Amino acid sequence: NCTIFHNCSIGEIPQDLKYKGEQTGTTIGSDVIVRENVTINRGTVAYGTTTIGNNVLLMAAAHVAHDCIISDNVIMANMATLGGHVEIKEYASLGGGVLVHQFCRIGAHVFIGGGFRAVQDVPPFILAVGEPLRYGGINSIGLKRRGFTKEALTNIKKTYRKYFRSDLPRSSALEKMKNEMENSAEIEEIINFIDTSKRGII
Template identity: 65%
Template sequence: MSIHPTALVSPKASLGQNVSIGAYSIIEDGVEIDDNSSIGNHNSICTGTKIGTGCKIYHNNSIGEIPQDLKYDGEDTQTLIGNNVIIREFVTINRGTSAYGKTVVGNDVLLMACTHIAHDCIVGNNVIMANIATLGGHVEIGDWCNIGGGAMIHQFVKIGRQSLIGGGFSAKQDVPPFIIGAGIPLRFVGINKIGLERRKFSEEVRALIKKTYRTYFKSKLNRGDALKKIKNEISQIDEVKEIVNFIESSSRGII
């Protein structure tokens, strides 16, 4: 364990093996940092934060501070950071509120500089958020998503897994799995072909995903009828079922 002499580490914090704490960082009461994680200089790791193994947090970050929500009334809530997470400079992650109780960042996530994750968000595994990307409260990001630089995700929006949001754009409605969203207003511009290929989705599966979205977004049917056609006429592989379930369960509507 390595703790810089200028760091302030609460005796009530729990640090695992081979943890390092950089200059002028503050580790508050009740913080848990698991093995082989490193905290750089000038970081604030607040009460209720748990950080997994093998994480690397660079400099000047605020992790687990109280939410920017006027309804928050001091309740005990958490910020949970998974394993092997990389957090670059000037990132802010707020703890949860009584609505959900925690803000969650999954495993193997990359948060580039100046990203923001608001209260009660759930960020899945293997997500990349590029510089200045911002999540409002209660946002859910599926596994393997890529949120482009400067993108803004409105509160309560859900982004389905393996989707990509173009840099500088804003999502105000839900974005279903496996697609690219871009434009003003945000719209479907195609399936995330390169991402699906990298994840070894077969050509057959990619073709069915493409056919599903062509029916939903590009046919002359209204979306309700398009969804019926998808369920009746397209092979119901797991990925197609996932798309249908996502659309049917959306509370904010689909882009």
């Protein structure tokens, strides 16, 4: 049930000089819309495949490099570009012309404003804006549309206030979040995302 428009390149060899013709692939889920001039490269031996989930919208001239993993319900606007090995979680939205550095992770329900660059991981539920990219508050509109409760929004906001607005070093702020914040699925997701970051957090 996918819709693919004109002049797209899907599953061609990766733009990676380490690629030596190994048998790799591209996997695309259901109800994906791929607009004009989108390019999606196949994986390398590192992951074996480039993966795109269900109900994803890739607008005109977007680029998905080798070994990327795009979860369900992601939107990439026109000319948004992913380096290799990027991971984007569900319901994230990238504005037009957004550039994401290789190996970065974009958390669930994130919105990155058009034209900005992500060179570090972007944790879930937030708006990311500016140059360099930074925390711009939580993605309240998107979260409300997806049924998050007022209590959940308040807890997410409090958690990020401790992390981004505190005078503490971020490692200390993270420990404070673990010890003081109310336990919930959203807070656990935030803490786990930050804890497992390899490129650092914006």
